[in-house]
Every structure is written in structure tokens, then in C-alpha cells.
């Protein structure tokens with residue numbers, strides 16, 4: 366059996382690795398003409414690290430990134446609203462949440478694939494759906510397989526070819542993010558603390574000994590553009606009330622600040638048509654409010670591989686994969702969207718109620734939710 370994977374991001378690469386380890390032949394085709402160590406940071410939550418452990422990559426990722434032992438949501442003045450029980454999670458699951466530069470993560474995944482199974486500079490432009498699905502690339506070449514998986518992100522060409530009715534939804538929020546060469550004070554080095562105020566949200570995380578990843582989110586119309594010549598002066602006033610935000614943003618070169626409107630996809634089924642299926646953002650893009658989009662695409666990759674191993678025919682494998690993954694992916698898409706909306710409430714009364722509830726909710730309740738979120742049973 367031969368598989369074609371369109372897109373070599375987190376989901377496509379993890380799928381390539383999992384299939385290779387399972388003895389299923391598959392090649393990953395990535396649009397980027399060169400692989401550069403660019404991008405911001407990412408948190409690999411417990412579920413992502415559980416899969417990485419199964420694939421034998423957890424130690425490498427930990428060595429290239431930074432462990433996160435402590436998480437919290439605070440108000441604008443840094444007062445704790447809710448602690449996230451990361452150490453309890455580590456005890457429960459035996460893996461540590463890891464913060465890492467995206468470029469490093471991508472390189473570790475690429476290195477875990479045989480060289481001839483990852484081909485760059487292959488931008489898919491059209492898909493032929495049939496018993497032997499095929500893809501045509503921008504350079505005029507084609508590839509044909511027994512099955513084809515779209516791992517080509519939220520703007521997926523593969524999804525558009527089989528489910529053109531699915532449209533992305535704007536969340537109402539825009540995010541700026543960056544990585545800066547810096548060391549946070551010792552007490553902040555192994556934690557993620559997301560701070561909320563009426564103006565927006567901000568967090569800074571050590572992702573390697575000398576690298577800090579930060580993100581800042583504001584409720585704003587989609588489609589805004591930055592003027593690089595005064596970017597610092599534009600965004601620092603919005604976020605400077607947050608601990609260290611002014612220092613961190615002003616130290617980040619403007620050409621390394623990435624702006625992106627946050628979109629997701631409304632949960633929908635089916636996830637496959639004939640011998641074509643989808644993983645990751647291509648079918649369940651989510652807002653990043655729970656730091657789970659990458660982790661969910663990693664779970665997809667692992668679950669799909671198990672289903673392809675266990676089932677005699679592709680239809681049964683794709684059906685089982687969708688049955689296993691749809692409920693959880695839907696749960697996370699919905700919760701992320703809700704969490705983002707609550708974080709950006711503007712009404713002072715609603716904010717007081719929200720903060721009171723968060724401050725006074727027993728951690729046990731959150732722990733239960735986290736265990737549900739992080740379990741990997743494939």
C-alpha cells in the first residue's frame with residue numbers, strides 16, 4: 366500500500382513518521398521550497414508528548430526545548446485566576462509539557478523520516494479523487510497512491526477538492542507573536558502564565574536556554590496590516606500593562622514579529638471521501654487558546670496510522686479514524702473558541718464574575734477536564 370501525504374507541517378510529518386514506523390509506505394510532499402528555522406514557539410502539551418514518546422522522539426524534543434512545570438491564567442496585574450496543574454499532569458501521565466521553537470520541532474520531525482520520504486518544493490494545486498487518488502503539483506509533476514492524506518493546514522487544497530463547502534470562521538481576535546534572544550528571570554523560566562485584561566492577552570515562555578517566545582492577542586477586525594516602520598510603537602501601548610511585555614516586544618526585531626488573524630473551522634463530518642482523508646488543521650483548525658492545534662494533529666497522525674494498520678480496507682480504516690478522532694477534535698475546537706471569547710470579555714460585571722469563578726473553582730474540576738483532553742487511547 367502506498368500513501369501520499371500533502372503538507373509537511375506538524376501533522377503531515379508526524380503521520381509520515383508513524384506510518385514509516387508501522388511499515389506503511391508513504392511520502393510527504395511539502396510546498397515550501399526550502400526548510401528554514403523560522404516561525405515562533407509552540408507548546409507541546411501532554412497528549413502531544415505522549416504520542417512523541419510512542420514514536421521515540423520525546424527525549425530529543427525535551428533536549429531541544431524547555432520543560433514547562435507550571436501554568437496559570439492571571440488578571441492584568443498578575444494576580445492568579447486559575448493555576449493549571451501541570452505537575453499533577455506530569456505525575457499522572459509521565460510526560461512533561463515541552464515548549465520549543467517551531468523550527469527545531471520541524472527539523473527533529475524531518476530527521477526522523479527517511480530522506481526520500483520527505484520532498485520539498487511540491488505545492489499541490491489539484492487533486493484527482495478515485496480508486497488511486499493523485500495530486501498535481503505547481504511544477505507540473507504528479508504523484509499517485511492507494512490513499513492520499515491532506516495535511517496541508519487550514520487553507521487545505523485537499524479539503525477544498527473534496528469538501529468545498531467548508532469555510533473558515535474568524536474568531537474576532539488577532540495575534541502577534543515572536544521569538545527573541547533573551548533569558549527570563551529564574552522564577553519564570555519553566556512556566557506559562559497567560560495574562561488577561563480588557564485590552565487583550567499576553568504570555569512569554571522560555572523555549573530554550575536563550576530564547577523566549579511571546580504572543581499577544583487583541584480583539585480586532587480581521588484583515589488589519591502592520592506598518593513595520595512603527596510596529597513597536599503601535600503594539601507596545603496595547604500590551605505594556607502586562608508584566609515584561611514592553612521589554613520583550615521592544616527587544617524583538619520588527620521583521621520577526623508575525624501577525625495573524627485567528628480562524629478556525631466549524632466541526633463537521635465526514636472527514637474522508639473515497640480514498641482521501643485529512644489530518645490536523647486541514648479538517649479541524651482551531652483557535653490557539655488551549656495550545657492544542659498541533660497536539661490534535663499529532664493525535665490524528667497516530668490514530669490514523671493505527672487504523673490503517675488494524676483494518677483490511679481503506680474505507681473501514683478511515684471510518685474508524687473519524688469515529689475515534691471527531692468527538693475529541695470537536696470538543697477542543699469548541700472549548701478553544703469559548704475560552705477565547707471568555708478571555709476577551711469587556712463588560713466589567715462579566716469580567717468580575719468570570720474572575721471570581723476562575724479564582725474559586727477547585728483545581729479538581731480542571732484536572733478532570735485536562736485528563737479528558739490529554740488522554741491518548743489509540
Ligand SMILES: Cc1cc2nc3c(=O)[nH]c(=O)nc-3n(C[C@H](O)[C@H](O)[C@H](O)COP(=O)(O)OP(=O)(O)OC[C@H]3O[C@@H](n4cnc5c(N)ncnc54)[C@H](O)[C@@H]3O)c2cc1C
Pocket residue numbers: 371372373374375376377394395396397406407408409410413487488489490516517518519521522540542580625644645646647651653656657658659660661662
Ligand atoms: C498563534 C498560534 C499559536 C499556536 N500555539 C500552539 C501551541 O502552543 N500548541 C499547539 O499544539 N498548537 C498551537 N497552535 C496550532 C498549531 O500551530 C496548528 O494547529 C498546527 O500547526 C497544525 O498542524 P498541521 O500540520 O495540521 O498544519 P500546518 O502546521 O499549517 O502545516 C501545513 C503544511 O502544509 C504545507 N502546505 C500548505 N499548502 C500546501 C500545498 N498546497 N501543497 C503542499 N504543501 C502545502 C504548509 O507549507 C505547511 O508546512 C497555534 C496556532 C497559532 C496560530
